[in-house]
Amino acid sequence: MKPIDKARVLVTGGSKGIGQAIAEVFAEHGHDLVLVARSEDRLEDTARRIRERTGVDVLTIPMDLTGDGSAEKLFAHVEQAGLHIDILVNNAGVGMTGAFAQGDQQRMTQMLRLNMLVLSELTRRFLPPMLARGKGRILNVGSVVAYFSGAPNWSAYVASKHYVLAFTRGLSRELRNTGVAATVVSPGTTATDFVETADAASMRAYQASGGVSVEAVARTAYRACQKGRTAVVPGLFNKVLAFLGELPPRAIAFEVFAFLSQKTDTH
Numbered sequence: 001m002k003p004i005d006k007a008r009v010l011v012t013g014g015s016k017g018i019g020q021a022i023a024e025v026f027a028e029h030g031h032d033l034v035l036v037a038r039s040e041d042r043l044e045d046t047a048r049r050i051r052e053r054t055g056v057d058v059l060t061i062p063m064d065l066t067g068d069g070s071a072e073k074l075f076a077h078v079e080q081a082g083l084h085i086d087i088l089v090n091n092a093g094v095g096m097t098g099a100f101a102q103g104d105q106q107r108m109t110q111m112l113r114l115n116m117l118v119l120s121e122l123t124r125r126f127l128p129p130m131l132a133r134g135k136g137r138i139l140n141v142g143s144v145v146a147y148f149s150g151a152p153n154w155s156a157y158v159a160s161k162h163y164v165l166a167f168t169r170g171l172s173r174e175l176r177n178t179g180v181a182a183t184v185v186s187p188g189t190t191a192t193d194f195v196e197t198a199d200a201a202s203m204r205a206y207q208a209s210g211g212v213s214v215e216a217v218a219r220t221a222y223r224a225c226q227k228g229r230t231a232v233v234p235g236l237f238n239k240v241l242a243f244l245g246e247l248p249p250r251a252i253a254f255e256v257f258a259f260l261s262q263k264t265d266t267h
């Protein structure tokens, strides 16, 4: 597809990590931004740096996306600001590792809400105006773990990323010939605060691979999104993992990922 010029791009979780890197790549290409995250200070710092470096317009909206009616509130906020969104980047997501039965129940609910429900509600809200204009992109941030049929130690997180992959694949086909496209980028281990908040540092998967830099993930995501590709996996190691994960018999791939999902400090 033809890349969209001078788009207004909304990035959830745009204050740091992969979301910030994606926002920076869009800004380098001259696109204006709306950044959403909870921490107002960090959001403003990121916005200031991007404005100074690239000169693009950046609106910040501090918001907890797991709050009631967040998608509706965010859409209304953007409308009130007189803006329309050409590219929605559903990046905000959290992880959780460890034995499922002992995991914090509230954290689990918030994770599933953010990773699946909020992503879907935001897409439902921002997609129809894109279709009406015949132009737009939805860029969802999934994970390479979605290509495996499941994984112990982060079973709910992995399943939430299955949702992102399957949802985007289906939506992408629905959107054919509309001028709007949906893309899922599926990073592997990437050095961000996610590793700490998800308590994933001692997992073999995080120790085994050097990971792909956030900048490389962001550039891959940008290109795939602009081209309207359905799915992209950044980095050769992750591409191999994703390929293996979909090969039959999937039971073998399951065992590979079960090994990678072990924590070296508890096993």
Ligand SMILES: NC(=O)c1ccc[n+]([C@@H]2O[C@H](COP(=O)([O-])OP(=O)(O)OC[C@H]3O[C@@H](n4cnc5c(N)ncnc54)[C@H](OP(=O)(O)O)[C@@H]3O)[C@@H](O)[C@H]2O)c1
Binding pocket: 012, 013, 014, 015, 016, 017, 018, 019, 036, 037, 038, 039, 040, 042, 063, 064, 065, 066, 091, 092, 093, 094, 095, 114, 141, 142, 143, 144, 186, 187, 188, 189, 190, 191, 192, 193, 194, 195, 197
């Ligand atoms: N890092 C990895 O190894 C890796 C691998 C595969 C996939 N991913 C995916 O990549 C995405 C981004 O993760 P990351 O690695 O960049 O993590 P990160 O550095 O922790 O960034 C997460 C971003 O989401 C925001 N956020 C978190 N909870 C939120 C909420 N309730 N409401 C609004 N914003 C919220 C954070 O800001 P506040 O905390 O200020 O709200 C931050 O901007 C996630 O979907 C994750 O699943 C990460």
